[in-house]
Amino acid sequence: MALAPGLFLVCLAGILSQPYLGLSTFWPANAFMLGMLVRFPGANRLSVWLNCALAFFLADLLMGTSLVRNLTLNGGNLATVATACYLLRPLSQYDRILKGRKSTIHVLRAILVASLVAGMFGIFANPLLFGGSSKEGFLFWTATEMVNYVTFLPVLLTLPRATAWKVVAARQWIARSNPRNLLPLLALIGSIAGAVLVGGRPGAALFPIPALLWCALAYDLFLTACVSLGFALWTLFALRTGLMWSPTELAARSDVISVRLGVSLVALTPIAVGSVVAARNDLLQRYRLLADYDPLTNLRNRRAFLDAGGAALDRSLDAGQSAAVMMLDLDHFKSINDQYGHRAGDEVLAAFASTLKNLVRAQDVVGRLGGEEFAVVLPDCTLVDAGAIAERINSALRSGPVGLEDGRSIQTTVSIGVHVERSEPNLENALGLADAALYHAKHNGRNRFEISSKASLASAAA
Numbered sequence: 001m002a003l004a005p006g007l008f009l010v011c012l013a014g015i016l017s018q019p020y021l022g023l024s025t026f027w028p029a030n031a032f033m034l035g036m037l038v039r040f041p042g043a044n045r046l047s048v049w050l051n052c053a054l055a056f057f058l059a060d061l062l063m064g065t066s067l068v069r070n071l072t073l074n075g076g077n078l079a080t081v082a083t084a085c086y087l088l089r090p091l092s093q094y095d096r097i098l099k100g101r102k103s104t105i106h107v108l109r110a111i112l113v114a115s116l117v118a119g120m121f122g123i124f125a126n127p128l129l130f131g132g133s134s135k136e137g138f139l140f141w142t143a144t145e146m147v148n149y150v151t152f153l154p155v156l157l158t159l160p161r162a163t164a165w166k167v168v169a170a171r172q173w174i175a176r177s178n179p180r181n182l183l184p185l186l187a188l189i190g191s192i193a194g195a196v197l198v199g200g201r202p203g204a205a206l207f208p209i210p211a212l213l214w215c216a217l218a219y220d221l222f223l224t225a226c227v228s229l230g231f232a233l234w235t236l237f238a239l240r241t242g243l244m245w246s247p248t249e250l251a252a253r254s255d256v257i258s259v260r261l262g263v264s265l266v267a268l269t270p271i272a273v274g275s276v277v278a279a280r281n282d283l284l285q286r287y288r289l290l291a292d293y294d295p296l297t298n299l300r301n302r303r304a305f306l307d308a309g310g311a312a313l314d315r316s317l318d319a320g321q322s323a324a325v326m327m328l329d330l331d332h333f334k335s336i337n338d339q340y341g342h343r344a345g346d347e348v349l350a351a352f353a354s355t356l357k358n359l360v361r362a363q364d365v366v367g368r369l370g371g372e373e374f375a376v377v378l379p380d381c382t383l384v385d386a387g388a389i390a391e392r393i394n395s396a397l398r399s400g401p402v403g404l405e406d407g408r409s410i411q412t413t414v415s416i417g418v419h420v421e422r423s424e425p426n427l428e429n430a431l432g433l434a435d436a437a438l439y440h441a442k443h444n445g446r447n448r449f450e451i452s453s454k455a456s457l458a459s460a461a462a
Contacts, residue, residue: 003033003036003037003043003048003051003052004048004051004052004054004055005055006032006036007029007032007033007052007055007056008055008058008059010028010029010032011029011055011056011059011060012059012062012063013028014026014027014028014029015059015060015063016063026148026151026152026233026236027144027148028148028151028152029056029059029077030077030080030081030145030148030149031148031149031151031152031153031156032152032156033052033081034081034084034085034088034114034149034153034156035152035153035155035156035157035159036156037081037085038085038088038096038156038157039096039097039156039157039159041089044085044089049078052078053074053078056074056077056078057070057071057074060073060074068128068129069129072121072124072125072128072129073125073129075121076117076118076121076122076125076141079117079118079121080114080115080117080118080145081114083110083113083114083117084110084111084113084114084149087109087110087113087114088106088107088110091103091106095107096157097157097158097221098154098157098158098221098225098271098274098275098278099221099275099278099279099282100275100279101276101279103275103279104268104271104272104275104276107153107154107157108150108268111146111149111150111153112146114145114149115141115142115143115145115146115149116142118141118142118144118145119137119138119139119141119142119145120138121141122134122137122138122139122140122141122142123137123138124137125137125141126138126140126141139257140257143257143260143261144257144260146261146264147232147260147261147263147264150264150265150267150268151228151229151232151233151264151267152229154225154228154229154271155222155225155226155229157225158221158222158225159222160222181218181219183214183218184211184214184215184217184218184219185215185227187210187211187214188208188211188212188214188215188227188231190211191207191208191210191211192207192208192231192234194207195207195208196238196243205235205259205262205263205266206266208231208266209266209269212227212228212231212266212267212269212270213269213270213273215227215270216269216270216271216273216274216277217273217277219274220274220278221271221274221275221277221278224270224271224273224274225271225274227270228267228268228270228271229267231263231266231267232263232264232267235259235263236260236263239259239260291304292304294368296346296349296350296353296368297349297350297352297353297354297368298353299353299356299357299366299367299368299374300365300366300367300368301367301368302367302368302369302370304367305365305366305367305368305369305375305377306367306427306428308365308367308377309325309365309367309375309377309427310425310427312363312365312377312379313325313377313379313421313425313427313430314425315379316379316380316381317421317422317423317424317425318425319380321379321380322380322381322382322383322420322421322422323377323378323379323380323381323420323421323430324376324377324378324381324382324383324385324386324389324418324419324420324421325375325376325377325378325418325419325420325421325427325430325431325433325434326375326376326377326378326386326389326390326416326417326418326419326434327373327374327375327416327417327431327434327435327437327438328356328373328374328375328376328393328414328415328416328417328438329372329373329374329414329415329438329442330348330349330352330372330412330413330414331412331413331414331415331442331446331447332446333345333348333371333372336348336410336412340404340408340410344404344408344410347402347404347405348402348410348412349368349372351402352374352397352402352412352414353366353368353374355393355396355397356374356376356393359389359392359393359396360376360378360389361378361389363379363380364376364377364378364379365377365379375431375434377427381420382420383420383451386418386420386451387418387449387451390416390418390449391449393414393416393449394413394414394416394447394448394449397412397413397414397447398413398447413446413447414447415438415441415442415446415447415448415449416438416441416448416449416450417434417435417436417437417438417439417440417441417449417450417452418434418437418449418450418451418452419431419433419434419437419451419452420451420452433452434452436452436453437449437450437451437452437453438450
């Protein structure tokens with residue numbers, strides 16, 4: 001329901017942009033429609049297409065466009081969008097947001113083919129509507145469509161999800177921002193100013209390229225796309241007002257198209273670089289996940305847990321707060337593997353890990369140390385709070401069996417050792433004390449938790 005009204009407003013913006021040699025200064029409508037359909041494939045339905053066609057038609061009708069021109073122009077608009085949408089349909093969701101290694105190539109191919117389709121319409125539309133030649137119409141429509149797609153589509157494809165646009169998150173981002181992050185943008189502004197100062201002589205439009213590449217390396221993909229869009233719109237504005245080229249220098253439509261096409265390709269350069277950088281960063285992040293997380297339980301492995309848990313323990317003690325450390329061990333796990341098989345044992349481990357993550361707090365650090373042994377660091381946690389969390393974990397496992405994929409179920413329990421630390425920022429020592437408490441829990445019948453003797457004495461002393 002939001003796509004068609006939004007498209008209608010975007011069409012009006014394009015129509016109201018003052019024409020230059022028969023061209024609107026910009027026409028983002030086709031890129032807007034394509035971007036929304038690519039980002040939200042569920043909207044790609046006949047009813048949505050009909051509403052969008054109506055939005056195109058009504059916008060031109062409102063601005064007094066003749067019926068023949070209205071149907072011809074908007075028929076071309078819908079044909080180009082449909083072509084690009086069809087070519088982008090097989091792409092993965094990751095490629096749709098330009099974060100795949102070859103995403104830019106796939107999207108550029110779709111843009112080129114869609115632009116050629118627009119050129120085919122121009123062969124007939126230019127003589128019919130503008131009295132020009134078919135050859136000029138083909139080149140004119142092809143280049144114009146490519147400029148608009150290259151300029152506007154990347155911003156729509158890389159637009160963050162709505163959940164990321166929270167006021168709190170924005171304030172945190174601003175608070176974490178370093179003033180040095182503005183240097184690439186300032187360099188871009190300076191290079192544009194330099195291009196204007198030299199009078200827009202040949203080559204001046206290329207001055208911003210180094211700054212655009214710097215932005216692509218310094219900013220995320222969405223910000224890079226926004227910077228490229230700003231550069232392209234500025235150049236179109238400079239073209240329209242004569243800031244960089246005088247009307248006598250661009251007297252023919254072919255001159256305008258040539259400049260526009262060149263600017264759009266310059267604007268595409270940081271997008272391509274930013275896409276490769278985003279793909280590389282994502283690959284590195286996946287490597288980090290493989291290195292730091294246990295693939296079965298999606299919990300931190302031993303090394304990553306010791307790093308993150310140690311840091312959490314240090315922060316808590318430095319703030320004058322106590323912190324709890326838990327060691328957890330599934331009871332009689334070996335017999336589960338022997339009786340039900342190792343696949344069933346893996347299912348039990350994964351189910352317990354999920355339960356454990358849901359029962360601890362958001363700030364707690366959870367890890368799998370190996371086999372059926374787990375650990376948790378609970379910063380800013382008192383002895384009473386730690387005991388309540390441990391009892392909640394015991395009760396959750398007692399309350400029902402774990403269902404297996406083959407329909408069987410297994411009743412499991414867990415033994416827990418708890419240590420509360422108030423002074424010594426050494427996670428290895430704290431884990432050792434919690435492990436000693438875990439031994440007592442197993443010795444005293446399992447399916448329970450025990451508090452370390454040192455934590456109990458410290459609590460009594462306090």
